[in-house]
Amino acid sequence: MCIAVPGQIKSITGGDPMELRGVVDFGGVEREIMLSFAPEAKIGDWVLVHAGFAITIIDEDSARQTLADFDQILGEADANGEPH
Amino acid sequence: MKYIDEYRDADAVGRLADRLATEVTRPWTIMEICGGQTHAIVRFGIDELLPDGVTLVHGPGCPVCVTSAATIDAALDLAARPDVIFCSFGDMLRVPGSKMDLLTIRAGGGDVRTVYSPMDAVGIAQDNPEKKVVFFAIGFETTAPTTAMAVYYAARENIGNFSLLVSHVLVIPAMEAILSSPESSINGFLAAGHVCTVTGYNAYHAVAEKYRTPIVVTGFEPLDLMRGIYACVRQLESGKYEVDNQYARAVRPEGNIPALNTIDRVFEICDREWRGLGTIPHSGLKLKNEYAGHDAELIFNVKPVISAESSVCISGRILQGAAKPPQCPAFGKQCTPEHPLGATMVSSEGACAAYYRYRPSHNRKE
Numbered sequence: 141m142c143i144a145v146p147g148q149i150k151s152i153t154g155g156d157p158m159e160l161r162g163v164v165d166f167g168g169v170e171r172e173i174m175l176s177f178a179p180e181a182k183i184g185d186w187v188l189v190h191a192g193f194a195i196t197i198i199d200e201d202s203a204r205q206t207l208a209d210f211d212q213i214l215g216e217a218d219a220n221g222e223p224h
Numbered sequence: 225m226k227y228i229d230e231y232r233d234a235d236a237v238g239r240l241a242d243r244l245a246t247e248v249t250r251p252w253t254i255m256e257i258c259g260g261q262t263h264a265i266v267r268f269g270i271d272e273l274l275p276d277g278v279t280l281v282h283g284p285g286c287p288v289c290v291t292s293a294a295t296i297d298a299a300l301d302l303a304a305r306p307d308v309i310f311c312s313f314g315d316m317l318r319v320p321g322s323k324m325d326l327l328t329i330r331a332g333g334g335d336v337r338t339v340y341s342p343m344d345a346v347g348i349a350q351d352n353p354e355k356k357v358v359f360f361a362i363g364f365e366t367t368a369p370t371t372a373m374a375v376y377y378a379a380r381e382n383i384g385n386f387s388l389l390v391s392h393v394l395v396i397p398a399m400e401a402i403l404s405s406p407e408s409s410i411n412g413f414l415a416a417g418h419v420c421t422v423t424g425y426n427a428y429h430a431v432a433e434k435y436r437t438p439i440v441v442t443g444f445e446p447l448d449l450m451r452g453i454y455a456c457v458r459q460l461e462s463g464k465y466e467v468d469n470q471y472a473r474a475v476r477p478e479g480n481i482p483a484l485n486t487i488d489r490v491f492e493i494c495d496r497e498w499r500g501l502g503t504i505p506h507s508g509l510k511l512k513n514e515y516a517g518h519d520a521e522l523i524f525n526v527k528p529v530i531s532a533e534s535s536v537c538i539s540g541r542i543l544q545g546a547a548k549p550p551q552c553p554a555f556g557k558q559c560t561p562e563h564p565l566g567a568t569m570v571s572s573e574g575a576c577a578a579y580y581r582y583r584p585s586h587n588r589k590e
Contacts, residue, residue: 141286141313141362142259142364143444146226190367192340192341195369205472
């Protein structure tokens with residue numbers, strides 16, 4: 141139910157936050173969604189979309205950091221000779 | 225980055241589980257709150273990768289499941305009215321009230337429509353001025369801003385034939401109800417990442433402190449889930465009980481301020497009955513008085529009714545993490561996704577339905 145799907149903003153229309161909309165590309169399928177809760181979003185940003193609204197802008201640096209942290213944890217495991 | 229595939233690396237997930245096994249010295253029980261996470265955990269077999277001693281129990285975070293049978297009965301009454309177009313997220317159509325579901329009402333001629341967004345229901349109201357359009361507003365804090373915006377917009381644009389049947393629920397009161405239960409065996413929580421995109425996690429610090437329980441904000445992909453579990457176990461092993469954000473790409477400490485402001489503008493906190501759990505104080509949202517003209521309960525004079533729940537079903541204990549689906553005598557026998565007896569079988573995000581679908585060896589149909 142609280143599923144939110146990542147997609148990339150292709151275009152933005154409207155100025156009033158209640159009318160602020162964007163076209164978002166979900167892996168090839170484009171859909172118009174509301175940007176009322178992500179008014180600072182820009183074209184090219186990735187957002188998580190739930191029930192027709194962008195609820196957060198995905199932070200690319202944090203996303204990359206998460207993967208880097210992961211590599212580090214597993215790297216430590218490898219260095220300690222622990223099993224794969 | 226596509227923000228999905230990178231977090232589904234099965235080899236990395238397995239290696240992190242192996243790493244976790246080297247760090248566990250005692251048994252730990254961790255609850256994931258969110259039904260979406262329960263579904264992903266069972267689907268991807270995350271729980272089966274965990275070392276002995278680390279147990280996941282599944283929480284009450286499926287709003288479809290916990291919507292009370294009485295509220296569903298009220299929805300069925302409204303949906304059957306000839307002057308009403310009843311709009312709902314698709315998940316709710318098969319959920320039984322005490323006797324039937326919305327699909328049955330539709331088959332009987334009721335105008336029941338599935339919408340992707342509450343704003344679509346506002347559009348239906350604009351297109352059908354002769355009808356009363358009711359949207360079934362269920363969900364946690366993730367969904368509440370979207371229904372709040374729909375009603376706020378309808379009020380601003382004088383769309384008087386649009387109303388909400390509200391059954392929103394809040395996460396923290398449910399967590400506290402579970403932690404306070406004498407049956408609780410929970411050592412740590414995975415907090416629902418998408419709820420936290422809206423609420424942030426500042427409010428969790430008091431809960432972690434009060435119950436001395438670590439809370440890890442966790443995402444939904446296999447790698448996110450394993451990371452959340454790993455971070456939670458590390459805290460438990462070192463005696464910590466902090467709030468940790470392992471879903472930083474989507475969640476900020478303060479949450480989504482415009483979304484929170486929209487909730488506050490339209491809704492106020494109320495007591496709420498949860499299917500399988502009973503009434504939890506201050507655990508729901510209802511429309512403020514100034515939106516009474518868009519409140520379906522008031523417009524249609526919905527009377528509170530007591531709706532009976534199955535006596536065999538143990539969904540209340542499952543929702544609190546005190547039992548697992550295969551322990552229920554009805555699981556896979558009288559109770560299946562086609563004929564659910566209780567909360568946790570009614571939606572694909574319920575723990576029983578997830579086990580039924582992804583763990584056929586547990587299905588005990590005779």
